[in-house]
Amino acid sequence: MLYGLKVSNKPADEKHQFGHGRAELIAAMVIGIMLATIGVEILAESSSNIWDKKLANYNAIAITAVITSIIVKELMAQYTFAAARKTKLQSLNADAWHHRTDSISSVIVLVGIFIGSKLWFMDSILAIIIAAFIFYAAYKIVRKSASDLLGESPSRELIKDVERISKKIFDKETNPHHFHIHNYINQKELTFHIRVPARMTAKRSHAIAKAIENRIRKKHNIEATIHVDPR
Known part of the structure; x- marks a missing residue:
């Protein structure tokens, strides 16, 4: 041990x-x-x-x-x-x-x-x-x-909180989906997708994703990586 x-x-x-x-x-x-x-x-x-x-x-x-x-x-x-x-x-x-x-x-x-x-x-x-x-x-x-x-699926509580964080940062529906979490004991990695309006600039969508990632890191001590899907 x-x-x-x-x-x-x-x-x-x-x-x-x-x-x-x-x-x-x-x-x-x-x-x-x-x-x-x-x-x-x-x-x-x-x-x-x-x-x-x-x-x-x-x-x-x-x-x-x-x-x-x-x-x-x-x-x-x-x-x-x-x-x-x-x-x-x-x-x-x-x-x-x-x-x-x-x-x-x-x-x-x-x-x-x-x-x-x-x-x-x-x-x-x-x-x-x-x-x-x-x-x-x-x-x-x-x-x-x-x-x-x-590897386990993310808890329902974590998914719900990610949805709340996303909604708070970007007032329109981002529909977080396709969650994957990787537990390396010393750290956890979370990846998922969000949807943003097709007309949104890459710079703006990247800023939204980065803000969500930072909030997740601060609140849950999880390194998040977000893929942005235009809708």
């Missing part, structure tokens, strides 16, 4: 003109895949224990270790989630989920310690629940990262 963040912070170069921000998404996907692998291992072991009717045994040291793990991992999850919200980095969000799954897994293990001595299969059942939760977290992480890598 740290390596992914390091790469994503590299400046743009000749081969990567929009920077290396998407390396952070790849790091998040790797974390998601690692979580899924852990889920598979837990599921395989718990299924084997059910089949063999193995009873888990825990002593006071093990119980203390589990409780400590719950506290430490949840604190780490809270801190990393806060950092992810502040920086809006997918890899940090994925790492936070990694800590959260560890914390919840430890809670379920603790429950299993106290009831597993009476029900031999309960420890394995709880382990299967842990695996299911880990699979869900891994799915969310990989799905979000893959979606950002492949």
Whole structure:
């Protein structure tokens, strides 16, 4: 995860003109895949224990270790989630989920310690629940990262606001359309078309487009490129 963040912070170069921000998404996907692998291992072991009717045994040291793990991992999850919200980095969000799954897994293990001595299969059942939760977290992480890598459509809210900005700058209908947004993590690029009267000079239409682009950049921190279509 740290390596992914390091790469994503590299400046743009000749081969990567929009920077290396998407390396952070790849790091998040790797974390998601690692979580899924852990889920598979837990599921395989718990299924084997059910089949063999193995009873888990825990002593006071093990119980203390589990409780400590719950506290430490949840604190780490809270801190990393806060950092992810502040920086809006997918890899940090994925790492936070990694800590959260560890914390919840430890809670379920603790429950299993106290009831597993009476029900031999309960420890394995709880382990299967842990695996299911880990699979869900891994799915969310990989799905979000893959979606950002492949590219998403601009939100309806953004499109509506662009329409409002265009209307405010040019009082006639510009009909913004053909939107494309590219998320490079460190920056976002938005391209779309507007329509202007056919008799309008190129200088005037360019000035309108530039004013809209500047307003979008200032309000949304998005680099916009507008294509002008005469009507």
